[in-house]
Amino acid sequence: MATSSAGPWRVAMVLPLRGPAGLFAPSCEAVIALAVNRINAAGGILGREVVGEVVDGGREPSVVAADVADRLAQGTVDAVSGWHISSVRRALVPVLAGRVPYAYPSLYEGGESRSGVFCSGETPDQQIAPALRWLRDELGTRRWFVVGDDYVWPRVSARAVGRFARDLGLDVVGQAFTPLGAGHVGTLVDRVERAACDGVLMLLVGQDAVEFNREFARRGLGDRLVRFSPLMEENMLLASGADATTNLFVASSYFRSLATTGALDLLGDYVHVHGPDAPALSSAAESCYEGLHTLAALADRAADDRLEAWDAAVDGVAYEGPRGTVEFRGRQARQRVHLAVADGLDFDVLTALP
Template sequence: MVPSYPRARDRRVTPAARTTVLTLAATLAVTLTGCQGAALSDDDGPAAAGGPVRIGVVVPLTGPVSQVGTALRNGLELAVKKVNAEGGVHGRPVEYVVVDDAGDPANSTQLARRLVRQDKVTMLFGTITGDTAEAVGRVADEAHVPFGTAILGDTEHCFAYQWGFGESTRQMLTPTVPGLVAKYGKKVALVGSDYNYPRFYAGVAKELVKKAGGTVVAEEYSPLGQTDWQPVIGRLKSAAPDSVLSMVVGADAVTFSKQAQQFGLLTPELGYEGAPLDADFQPALGALVAGRTHTVRWSDQVDDAESRAFAKDYRDAHQWKAPIPEVAGNAYFGVKFFLAAAEKAGSGDPQAVNKAIGGLTLDSPLGKGTRFEPSNHVFQADMREVTIGRDGAYTVTRTHPMVADTTPKKGCA
């Protein structure tokens, strides 16, 4: 059965700032005819070596994680604007095409194929949830087109053409778990949205909790879109944890956190870390997260000239007063890294760009000598501990320089 698809906001930006809105269903009808699930043919291949550098952006602009998807798109747009203002890539302007996958991996697959076949993109970027990232990663490998993500965490599988600019699971949890166990106690509970990445996150967390001398006393998952968390909260509360590690994502992160406080699980004495503490959710959670610490790759309070300039541009462009979501910063600096690799490659050929990505070392606000680990395609960069203020500021209180994650994965080569 062919899945139904939402309408997409599809936008190609050129130096003339051209904007086009298309109906996704009509476009996919052409894309899917006679080739659903088929491998790419030579005629359907990616961008030519001498063409423009074009980014295909697969992102949820509707659905339960649309807020985070919009932040990713906003960061990417500012990166492209900055690179074009500085002369583009190997003398050519950068273009991008944005499509809305609504957070559905079936949509992500078909849209990624369309971007490669029809729009002839040089690279792919985006998605939010781990299952959509894996879906696009498979298309990227099939098409030999590099694909970058900006989300926190990493996929369980490695693809030769996929690169993650968000903090990996181990990079997040390596400095976090020992601190939680030491400060709050040894009993840790895990809760997450029910898809592949939160379960992968839990697997790493259990390993690090044990290493820190702690014990996992509960583990719960619920599907995206959950509105009644009381049964889950009741089971977590009955386990009497000292800390809760949460990978409940999207709008569910707010619902879960508020109900956890309402039903007596989330108290000031309980350690609380994970996705709900991301800057995306601070305006909705406010005092509930104030005073807590959180491990991130980037914060809009990073004291660096380039970071401050990006934060100002973001606030000016979107009349933004709340904390800038981490995913926006990861997307901004990630796209700049991708485009620096395209500059190094000297062409818009996707395979040449992919090779350059794997060999590039770049200084940025994310750290000195940032690069990708070849054995797992994890971005090696600094991590920060931030304290969330009552004013919403994510103030950097500690920097962990170049937190390494060299855990090997199959499929990277």
């Protein structure tokens, strides 16, 4: 166990405890406990014992930012991480700028380059573009309708889809967005049902995607239309139900069903620590593991608690974990992304995307 007279190294783990992404939280909290134990067993961060303290990221972004700002003012935050949406990230960055390191591990729209922010999540060029190419080549899916929640990640990602489509010879025949967590996904299905498409690209979060899947299946659309999502983790799959996930493809750097050494080690430790009835080990939860290990790897490389030393050290930082090799190029990590298809209540990993 790491020990230091400086006291614990506190990481504010910002997680959605409410709202459409609230179904991720139990899995995330279980993985955070496991990751913290692993890091502390290896000596902690900068010789200090790591403590992960959950902050509710399911509130309005400005409220989350004010909460974290208060903790910073009290001197009780040494770093920030955790799975949360891009709107929360955008509110947090000005609060954290130049003060403490921020490891953002969620998949996101890309483009974050501000000092002290280190992004280990997947971006559209890593996930969406190669998946669309595979679905075109293997299934002949060429006409896409984009549905999403109405905030920054879906909106910016949809613009990227337009560029990818032009490069790949695909057609985006329409798009529609709904307020996050408003429960209006039926209107999205209405638009899809009327569209001349053979694929639906889903940029929906948590329970919104679950409700979309259920309504999609209720109308019998699953047999004739491909669905693809860069955000469909194991809890969302379980909540959707096996009957609502026919022809559903997902791209991610981690699936619970990955048969790699790092992924199997994480699954084995997770079950050993939390038992077989623990919340589902999921890609959203595993991203919290990535965030904490990003902080540990950067601290080890910088060997300094000054934020400017972390900025100077980040390029080329790499570590091995459940996703395989994660390597930073600038402040953005690169990693292998896999394509899977829903198979009942789990994912069947089909291929590693180029």
